Amino acid sequence: MMNKNDYINAVDNITAPKELLEKIEALDLPEKKKRPVWKTVTAVAACFVAAVIAFSGIVGGSLRAESENMMPGNGYDMLADSDDKEMTNESQNVIVDTSSTATADRKIVKTASLSIKTKSYDVFLSAVGQKLEQYGGYIEQSQEYNYDNASNRSAEMRVKIPADKLEAFIEELAKVGTITSKVIGRDDITDSYIDVESRIKALETEEETLLGLLKKAESLSDVIELQQRLSAVRSDLESIKARKRSYDSMVAYSGVTLDIREVERVVEDDDSFLGEVKEKLMNNLYELGDFFRELAINLIAALPYIVIIGVVATAVIVIVKKVRRR
Amino acid sequence: MTIFIKGKDAFSFAFKQFTDTVYRVALHNTANFSDAEDVTQEAFIRLLETNKPFRDGEHLKAWLIRVTINLCRDKMKKSSRETLVENVVEYKSGEDKTDVLEAVKSLPENYRNAVYLHYYEGYTAKEIGRILDAKENTVLSWLRRGREALRKELDGGFDDE
Numbered sequence: 001m002m003n004k005n006d007y008i009n010a011v012d013n014i015t016a017p018k019e020l021l022e023k024i025e026a027l028d029l030p031e032k033k034k035r036p037v038w039k040t041v042t043a044v045a046a047c048f049v050a051a052v053i054a055f056s057g058i059v060g061g062s063l064r065a066e067s068e069n070m071m072p073g074n075g076y077d078m079l080a081d082s083d084d085k086e087m088t089n090e091s092q093n094v095i096v097d098t099s100s101t102a103t104a105d106r107k108i109v110k111t112a113s114l115s116i117k118t119k120s121y122d123v124f125l126s127a128v129g130q131k132l133e134q135y136g137g138y139i140e141q142s143q144e145y146n147y148d149n150a151s152n153r154s155a156e157m158r159v160k161i162p163a164d165k166l167e168a169f170i171e172e173l174a175k176v177g178t179i180t181s182k183v184i185g186r187d188d189i190t191d192s193y194i195d196v197e198s199r200i201k202a203l204e205t206e207e208e209t210l211l212g213l214l215k216k217a218e219s220l221s222d223v224i225e226l227q228q229r230l231s232a233v234r235s236d237l238e239s240i241k242a243r244k245r246s247y248d249s250m251v252a253y254s255g256v257t258l259d260i261r262e263v264e265r266v267v268e269d270d271d272s273f274l275g276e277v278k279e280k281l282m283n284n285l286y287e288l289g290d291f292f293r294e295l296a297i298n299l300i301a302a303l304p305y306i307v308i309i310g311v312v313a314t315a316v317i318v319i320v321k322k323v324r325r326r
Numbered sequence: 327m328t329i330f331i332k333g334k335d336a337f338s339f340a341f342k343q344f345t346d347t348v349y350r351v352a353l354h355n356t357a358n359f360s361d362a363e364d365v366t367q368e369a370f371i372r373l374l375e376t377n378k379p380f381r382d383g384e385h386l387k388a389w390l391i392r393v394t395i396n397l398c399r400d401k402m403k404k405s406s407r408e409t410l411v412e413n414v415v416e417y418k419s420g421e422d423k424t425d426v427l428e429a430v431k432s433l434p435e436n437y438r439n440a441v442y443l444h445y446y447e448g449y450t451a452k453e454i455g456r457i458l459d460a461k462e463n464t465v466l467s468w469l470r471r472g473r474e475a476l477r478k479e480l481d482g483g484f485d486d487e
Contacts, residue, residue: 003483003484004445004484006426007426007427007430007445007446007484008445008446010425010426010427011350011427011442011446014346014349014350014353015346015349016345016346016348016349016363016366017359017363020345020349020363020366020367021345023367024341024345024366024367024370025341027337027367027370027371027374028374113400115396156403181396259399263459
């Protein structure tokens with residue numbers, strides 16, 4: 001016999017190994033820029049103001065619309081966002097600097113991985129196809145799943161898009177669906193690329209030398225030996241050229257992974273106070289709607305019983321009245 | 327007044343409190359220990375990188391679980407480009423399972439995570455719905471079907487009676 005207690009015991013026995021704990025403990029990111037004091041003060045003040053407005057809005061009811069206009073999120077989040085933007089700008093500047101001081105032509109492989117939620121799944125998929133065509137991209141692989149029912153479809157796509165069109169492509173997708181997570185990768189392969197190029201040059205020089213020797217060769221054994229070495233050099237050359245071609249296409253085309261999920265409603269991940277209130281309110285309204293729909297369905301489904309109970313009840317009432325009259 | 331935790335504070339709090347949870351979720355959703363360890367580490371890297379303020383430990387825990395499941399999904403997709411592995415453990419039907427953990431791992435993704443979060447972590451269907459982004463009723467049906475599958479696979483099952 002096995003039951004959930006066995007399961008709980010089994011899971012209890014799973015603990016993170018010591019090496020893993022050490023690795024995680026050692027994790028550290030480069031010290032981020034400290035948030036200036038005045039920003040923290042403003043953030044706290046904005047939080048307070050937002051909370052007061054929201055609170056009075058709920059209590060009074062009248063201020064509600066006003067407060068939502070004034071504060072789309074709370075002050076904290078807004079400042080955090082602007083902080084993020086500053087940081088990304090800085091890091092982009094750093095990248096530009098290195099590329100201008102080093103070789104002019106850096107080989108950068110850009111990749112993106114997007115999770116998308118959409119209410120109109122079919123429209124979104126056709127928009128993806130259309131944008132790919134427009135930007136000269138293509139679908140590398142595509143899988144669609146349909147788990148329980150038709151309103152829960154999902155798809156995983158791997159597409160290639162010309163690298164210079166990547167940002168525009170993502171922007172277009174954001175217009176038709178809700179991007180819930182976005183990971184952009186930038187991999188600098190300049191060193192490997194230069195390595196491959198110089199290997200090609202070296203092998204080509206060797207090939208020429210061998211050909212020159214082959215022309216001068218006199219004995220049959222020399223010819224055979226040279227031919228063997230030549231074919232080895234040529235096969236090396238082929239494979240390394242193939243690698244260069246694949247590097248070229250990786251640089252020219254960005255790989256984008258799309259994880260598309262169909263949802264009935266898109267819930268924004270808004271952690272501000274008002275956002276939470278709004279989300280809860282929307283959830284409750286949605287559940288209320290659901291409740292009435294199910295109520296209606298159940299009522300209709302129960303009609304036969306209701307009719308029978310009605311008939312029986314009427315009969316009982318009629319009989320009782322008759323008995324009383326006597 | 328809500329106090330937020332974020333950044334380094336959130337990281338060290340999570341490291342003390344939730345490392346095992348993250349590792350357990352990862353182990354439920356990957357094929358082997360080394361993948362689970364990779365995912366666990368990655369989840370903590372994500373936590374370091376995020377600037378997100380957390381309301382409290384539970385908020386942080388739910389966020390970590392969600393991130394971990396997503397990372398596992400990416401990992402499993404990467405490790406099998408051609409065919410998506412829906413089940414982390416493949417079993418022939420009818421084969422007797424002696425390991426209750428393996429039996430849970432052989433369930434479809436949503437079922438197995440719902441089973442773990444409910445029976446081990448003690449979350450309610452509503453809370454699981456928030457973490458896995460599903461409706462309460464959907465989670466209840468995952469749990470029901472998960473139990474049914476486990477009853478078939480195991481001599482015993484997970485019934486609540």
